[in-house]
Amino acid sequence: MKNSILSLLQATTLDVQTVAKGWVRHKRSSQNVSFVTLNDGSTIKTLQIVADADKFAEELKRIHTGACLEVHGKLIASQGAGQSVELVAEKIIVLGEANPEHYPLQPKEHTLEFLRENAHLRARGNTFSAVFRVRHALGYAIHKYFNDNGFYYWHSPIITASDAEGAGEMFQVTALDLKNLPKDDKGNIDFKQDFFGRPTNLTVSGQLEGELGAMGLGKVYTFGPTFRAENSNTTRHLAEFWMIEPEMAFYDIHDNMDLVEDFLRYLIKYALDNCADDLEFLDQRFLKEESKKKKEEQAEMSLVEKLRFVVENQFERLTYTEAINILLNSNYHKKKKFLFEVKWGIDLQSEHERYLVEKHFKKPVILTNYPKAIKAFYMKQNENEEAGKETVRAMDVLFPGIGEIVGGSQREEVYERLKARTDEMHITEELSWYLDTRRFGTAPHSGFGLGFERLVLFVTGMGNIRDVIPFPRTPLNASF
């Protein structure tokens, strides 16, 4: 009774009674017999049900794409081409009809935009079920990798009173009655009367709390939802996304790079080894999408080829300064094809990153040692540098087609130096608990943040981040 369609399709003993349950993908009828393909999410493949037209006349009238069936019958070697086994129905129970007058999905290709507007039903299609199976596999592989490598799963808070990290606009969390806000003597909102007695927000990063974990447990990682209230409308931003943030005591920036590279290659290999059917399907979809593009914009490799390439080749590692020099010496720069000026000190624009990754190196790139001025306060400062050219041990991993997939750094562990930065930003008091890690038993340490959906985007070859999370949250969109 617990047969999945995956297990039925792999069955070695045939001509036995069995039961299959699933949703109808398609029905084809001829005079004497109807064929119904059934899918239950256990695989991208479908099981063909063979139903006698007279015997199941009533049931067949109620069976349309999207209906849910329980079919009892005999599993036999298929008489037709296209599948190895099929189920000859002896009893069909229609568990749920899907009235075709109202059910939006049809046995045809829909646009991703249409499916996005029907996100409550899109797990029932090939593309999205494949994407979500791969998403699951990657999520599992993340836990497996860290567990196998001595990391502890560390839960940083979702609700936080800290807004010091500066990672982006925050969603406020309050239990106050917004129609009747309490005010203090000065007429400001009196947060002392709020649930936590102070203003609170949804987390934009678990990093600072992750560091606290690393300073006792050694190696930890967080993997949880993260929230940014930015008005971002792009194919690679979400207001609610999942982030993986490992934090390791005694790791310097080079250990950090070794880890992130090994980690990413492991995850991609895991997907190749465990999601072959889904990736093959997604690859066909990917190639179809690519063929619509102009010749010069088409990808040079198929999806699976691209994934294998990343697994088999080392990432390119270089410093920010080296990257700037490559950009300055490029034909793109000489022909003035860059919209934004290239010079030491700028924050690299998308076009610059894309040039480095997609045109120059044609592989993933790890950039390090960014100018201090454009990076976060907690990053470790390099020693003995020319004034005005100070750099920090930051590390960004850039992927083709995705851009920044990982941002990380070695952390500043010297109390005086870190405090100098928090003083500049007037956050020393607020972050006293964070600074305490440097006051008591400080240690060199490093970490990074991986955007989970960006990884899923890369592995599945999808083009829009809204299509790799079941229920995307973006500006003006919180349906379902």
Add this chain to the structure above:
RNA sequence: UCCUCCUUAGCUCAGCAGGUUAGAGCAACUGACUGUUAAUCAGUAGGUCCUUGGUUCGAGCCCAAGAGGGGGAGCCA
């Protein structure tokens, strides 16, 4: 938030220079067909042409504002 493109049947799209009954494929429905593979064939039904206002004798088409969506940019993961 900025730039740009788009919105016509349940879905994907066409619609000639603004001209009278707005089309196709798929889906649905009816029927035909020796087990099909996005089956095939014949027929039927299905539309506030995103909304509002304007120009015009006349608007799916032109103009303006608004709404929704795509792509690019910024912010970043």
